[in-house]
Amino acid sequence: MENHDKAQLLSFLKTLPPVEFCCVYGSFLHPNNPGSAKSTMVDCILGVSNPRQWHSENLTLNNDHYSSWMVLLGGARLITDVADELGVGVHFNPFVSWNDKMFKYGVVRMQDLVQDILNWERFYLSGRLQKPVHVLLDNLDIANVNSVNLRAAMSAALLLLPSKFTEEELYAKICSLSYMGDLRMLFAEDRNKVKKIVQGQFELFRLMYKPFIEEYETKELLRRCLSGNTRPIISQCTVQCFEA
Template sequence: MYKYGVVRMDDLINDILGWQRFYPCGRLQKPVNIIMDSLDLENLNHINLRAATSAALLLLPSKFTEEDLYAKICSLSYMGDLRMLFAEDKNKVKKIVQGQFSLFHRMYNPFLEEYAAKDLLRLSSSGDAQVTVSQDCGSSAASKLVSSLPPPIRSQMGIKVGEKKILDELGRVKQEVVIGSKEEAAKCMQKLLRNKVMISSARQAVAGLLTVGVFGGA
C-alpha cells in the first residue's frame, strides 16, 4: 500500500520552502518514510514543519491538546480541497492523526519545546499522557508566528493587511507583516492557503480523470 508521485527537485524545494502550490509540502507535513535522501530533504523539511506549526497555532484557540495541534497541522493541506467535498472520508484527518500519533509527536515535539522556550506556549501533561498546550494569543506572539511562515506567504499577507519596515539583528532593513490581531492574521493566512489547496486539488482531480477516466477505468 503505497502512494507515489513524480516531481522535479527544484519544484519540490520551492514548495517545501515557499509553499508555492502547497501540495508536496503538505504531504511532507505528515509522517512519511524517506527511502533515499540525496538532498538532505529531512533537514530541509524542518523549515516546512516549523512553518506548519506556526500556521496551526495561528488557527488554534488559547488552549488545546497535542492531538488538536496535529489535527490542525494535518488539515492545512485539505483546506479548500475540492475532493474533500465529495470523494474523501470526512474523518480522514482524525484517522491520520490517531493512527500515527507517535510519529506526529516525534516530528513536532521539538518545535513545541522550541516555542515553549520562547514563551509562546506553555505545556502541561495530564494523567492520560496527553499534553495540553496554552498559547499567547496577543498580537506580538502572532507576529512571531507569522515570521516563521514562508516568505511568499508573508509577502502575500503583507499585501492584504499591510507591511512595515524594521531592522533585523544585523541592522538590515526588512519588511514585516502588520499584525492587528491574531484573528486577523489567521483569517488572512487561511484564505491564502485555501486558495492554493483549491487550485492544486483541482489539478489533481483533472489529472485523475485523465488517467483513469470518470468511471475509474472499469
Template structure:
C-alpha cells in the first residue's frame, strides 16, 4: 500500500479533524513498512476529540494517561507541560507504524502567525503534505514561510546557494534544541534539505521570486534551479521591506 493510501485510510479510523498533514520521510515515497508515517492533526476541541478517540482507539494512548484522567489529563499535559500537542507514537495500524500529534486548531493558527511556541510553525516551514484543511492553513502558512525566509536571509551572507538558504530555514526550528547537542544527528538539517530539495524548491521559489521582483534578491536560473542568490539592500527602507513584506 502506498503512503498516500495509508494516510487517507488511517484518518477513517479517527474522529473527524479540521486539519491533517503528513510530514517526514513519508513524503519521499518510501514504501518500506518499517518507516513511520507522521501526522499533525488540528481539532477544534481536544478534550472532546480525545474522548471520542479513546472510545475508538484506546490502545493508541499511554495507559497511565487513560487511567489517571482520560481526555482531560491528555489535554492538560499537552497544554501545560508541552507545547499544546499530544503525540500518540508507535501506533500499529494495518501493519504500518503511525505517529500522530493532536493540537487545538486555534493554537496551530497562533503558532503559524505569531511563532508562539515555534514548534508547529517550525514543522510547517519544512515540506508537508496536507490532506484535510477546513481552516485554510495552507494560505495562513504563507505568513510563516515569509517570516522564516526573512529570518534566514538575515543570518546568511550577501551571496549564498539555494541549498544554503533551505538549510538555514530548516535549521531555525532546531536552534536552542538541546537534542541537537547529544541525541540528534549533527547532519540532520543537511540530510533533510538534500532529501527533500525539490519540495523546498516548490515551497519557497514563489517567495524568492516575489523578493526578486522587489529587487531585494537577485539570482539566475540554471536548469530549473536558482543560481547563487545575492541579497540587495540599497537602503534601510529596502531592508525593512524584506523583514515586514
C-alpha cells in the first residue's frame, strides 16, 4: 500500500470511534489483475471490544453511515442484534463517502474475530484473513493469532489437492475454501474470481504461506522439485515417496 493511501485510511479511521483492529482488503488494495484500475470502494474490517457501545457512539458521530430504518427502529441495539443473530457477527456500512472516496466497513466484536480465526466458527472473517490483507491497526496482535488460521487453511487445501500441484494451485485451493458453498459463485460472482485473485496477488500469497511450505518441507511432508515449468512442482510425500 502506498504511503498516501495509508495516510488517507488512517485519517478516515479518526472520523470513527476508536477501534482495536483494522484491516483493508479487496481490489482497492490489491487489484485482481496487474495493471488494472483500483476499485473506488475501500473495504475494511474493524474490530471493537463492545459493538453496541461503538455503534451508539458512531450513530452520534456518523448517523448517515447507517440505514435509516435501523436507526429509527432500534439504533445500536438493533444493529448489533441483527449482526449477531441473523448475520455472521459483522455489521457492514457500505457506500460511505469521505474525502472523494467510497468506503465499506464491517464492525465485529474482537472476541468473535478471535474465535472465528481460531475455530472457524462462522468461517467468514477467518476466510477473509486467509487471503492477503493490509493491517492498519492491530492492538491485540491479531496478525500473530492468524498464523493458526493460515496453517489450518494450508492443511485443508493439501487434503483437497492431488499428490502433485503447483504453488499457484495451492494458493487457489486456499483461496477457494471461503467460497465453497457460496451460492453467489454460481450466479452473481465471476467464476474466474479465485484465479484472478491468486494471479494478481501471487507474491503476497507466497509471502503469507512460504513459512508453512518450508516447515512442511523440513518435516518431509512436502517436496519441491524443478520441472520444465518456470515454477516448481510440489509433491505431497508419503511412505512410498521416501522409499523411492
